[in-house]
Amino acid sequence: MKVLVTGGAGYIGSVVTEELVNDGHETTVYDSLCEGHREAVDPRSSFIEADLMDGAALRRALKEHQIEAVIHMAADALVAESVEDPAKYYRNNVVAGLNLLDAMRDCAVRKLVFSSSAATYGEPEKQPVEEADPTNPTNPYGETKLAFERALRWFERAYGMRYASLRYFNAAGASAQFGEWHDTETHLIPLVLQTAAGVRPDVQVYGDDYPTRDGTCVRDYIHVIDLARAHILALRILDERSAGYNLGCGGEGYSVREVIDTAREVTGREITTRIAPRRPGDPAVLIASSEKIRRELGWQPEFQDLRVIIESAWKWMSRHPQGYGK
Ligand SMILES: NC(=O)c1ccc[n+]([C@@H]2O[C@H](COP(=O)([O-])OP(=O)(O)OC[C@H]3O[C@@H](n4cnc5c(N)ncnc54)[C@H](O)[C@@H]3O)[C@@H](O)[C@H]2O)c1
Numbered sequence: 001m002k003v004l005v006t007g008g009a010g011y012i013g014s015v016v017t018e019e020l021v022n023d024g025h026e027t028t029v030y031d032s033l034c035e036g037h038r039e040a041v042d043p044r045s046s047f048i049e050a051d052l053m054d055g056a057a058l059r060r061a062l063k064e065h066q067i068e069a070v071i072h073m074a075a076d077a078l079v080a081e082s083v084e085d086p087a088k089y090y091r092n093n094v095v096a097g098l099n100l101l102d103a104m105r106d107c108a109v110r111k112l113v114f115s116s117s118a119a120t121y122g123e124p125e126k127q128p129v130e131e132a133d134p135t136n137p138t139n140p141y142g143e144t145k146l147a148f149e150r151a152l153r154w155f156e157r158a159y160g161m162r163y164a165s166l167r168y169f170n171a172a173g174a175s176a177q178f179g180e181w182h183d184t185e186t187h188l189i190p191l192v193l194q195t196a197a198g199v200r201p202d203v204q205v206y207g208d209d210y211p212t213r214d215g216t217c218v219r220d221y222i223h224v225i226d227l228a229r230a231h232i233l234a235l236r237i238l239d240e241r242s243a244g245y246n247l248g249c250g251g252e253g254y255s256v257r258e259v260i261d262t263a264r265e266v267t268g269r270e271i272t273t274r275i276a277p278r279r280p281g282d283p284a285v286l287i288a289s290s291e292k293i294r295r296e297l298g299w300q301p302e303f304q305d306l307r308v309i310i311e312s313a314w315k316w317m318s319r320h321p322q323g324y325g326k
Contacts, residue, residue, distance in 0.1 A: 001235060002026045004067045004109075006052060006100065007074030008045065009036030012115065012171050012224055014178035016071060017042045019228035028065040030058070031074060037324035040178055052096035058103035069111035069235055072100060075145075078186060079119065079281075082141035093144035098151060105159055111238040112152070113231050116167045118220075118248070118286060120146040128220075128289035131167075131244055138281040149244070162242045164234035169220040169248030169288045171227050173309040179316030180224075181323035189221070189310060192260055193317050196269040203271060205256050207278035216256035218285040220248035223303035223312070233297040243296070248288025249304040259306065266310045 003020055007013040008029030013036065020027050021044045029041045032051040041047045046065060050057035052074055061067070075093045076082070082089040104112065119142030120135045137143045152163040172189045174180065180190045188203075195203045208215040230247055237243060254262075264271050293299045303309060 001068045002028070002066050003235070004028050004030055004061060004065065004070045005045075006030045006070065006072045007036065007115070009033055009038060009040045009047075010073060011040075011180040011182065012168075012227060013073045014040035014042065015175050015224045016073065016228040016231050017045050018175055018178060019225065019232060021045060023232050028061060028067065030061055035182065037181065039324040042177075052092070052100050055099055055103055058100060059107060062103060062107040062109055067107070067109050069113070069238065070100070070104060070109060071113045071231055071235075072097065073115040075115065077141065078184060079139050079141045080186070081184075082144070083139050086140035089140045089144045093141075094147050097148045101151070101155055101161070104161065110159075110161050111235070112161065112163045113234045114148065114152060114163055114165045116149055116165045116244075117142060117145045118167055118169045118246070118288065120149065120167060123281065123283045124286070127285050128250055128287040129246065130289045131246055131292055152242070156242050162238040164238065164242065165244040166230060166234060166247050167245065168227060169222055169246070169286065171224050172221045173223040173225065173303065173312040174316035175225055175312070176316075179313060179320065181320065188219075188256060188259055189263070189313055190317070192263045192271060193267065193310070193314055195271050196263055196267040196314075197317060197321055199321070201272065202274045203260065204274050204276040205260075206276050206282060208275050210278075210284040212255055212284050214255050214257045217282060218253040218255045218287070220250065220253045220287045221306060221309055222248050222301065223309050226301040226303055230293060230297070230299050233299055237297065245293040245297070246288040246290055247293065248290055249301050250288055250290045251304070253285065253287045254306050259310070262306050263310050263314075266307060266314050
């Protein structure tokens with residue numbers, strides 16, 4: 001397939017593009033580089049540096065590259081920033097997203113895979129979280145992801161646009177070539193490894209008095225390659241139907257302390273921690289039920305072991321201690 005990957009210069013987009021090309025697809029990355037990196041674009045892919053707000057550039061990209069499907073990953077994705085500046089999130093994650101859908105309608109591109117988020121659930125009443133559970137986002141980031149998912153439902157009904165919404169839990173790890181490097185990093189594993197590498201003095205643990213096995217929050221980590229492969233499976237169903245899936249590994253998840261201890265073992269380095277107050281809206285446990293995507297698409301994670309995830313991230317970071325381009 002000829003696939004446009006919006007946000008393909010970002011962390012997850014870089015690996016999704018890599019896996020698409022490995023699977024024989026032809027890719028065009030569309031990214032403004034507002035957060036991503038030129039070096040994170042797979043050299044086997046075409047690249048267009050443009051913003052989703054630029055409707056003319058979008059239409060040109062869809063037509064000139066004869067795009068058949070879009071994987072829409074471009075977004076702003078910082079929860080705390082979204083609370084401080086919701087306008088930015090509605091503009092980029094909803095308005096710019098609708099701009100993409102308009103361009104797709106104009107160019108008769110009717111297949112889309114969307115990067116949604118566990119943040120659409122808010123603070124779930126039960127674990128593991130299933131797709132049919134209530135959605136009550138507790139921040140504008142989650143709200144904007146849910147708003148776009150809902151738009152997709154109506155766009156399918158009115159315009160025949162097929163979609164797969166993938167609600168990611170915590171993407172982590174790296175491929176041999178591409179890894180995670182954000183200017184503002186909020187994800188636990190890169191923060192822990194940057195501390196191990198001496199880039200940061202310490203890592204904050206937000207609350208150690210949760211009702212969990214060691215008092216710290218428990219999360220579901222999914223290797224970015226396993227996540228990427230789910231997109232390829234999702235693309236295949238769009239000839240027949242639309243769908244929504246959680247994307248996590250399920251199981252028991254891993255606590256913040258377990259992540260830090262495993263990182264100490266993998267890196268052999270000291271990692272200083274600092275206990276900080278709980279963050280508002282942080283559930284004690286957040287684990288995906290991934291039964292639906294396993295059952296319907298035959299998705300099977302290959303790298304779900306935390307040590308394997310951290311080893312891959314550490315390997316990448318050891319080769320890129322200052323991130324991309326340095
Ligand atoms: N990282 C996670 O664990 C996680 C979890 C749930 C959902 N997600 C979602 O997955 C997607 C990718 O996440 P990521 O961690 O790779 O983020 P990222 O910030 O690394 O990548 C996003 C990319 O989109 C680009 N972009 C943003 N706005 C744009 C615009 N208007 N026009 C063109 N390009 C634009 C950025 O330059 C960046 O390269 C996002 O939609 C995010 O909300 C991520």
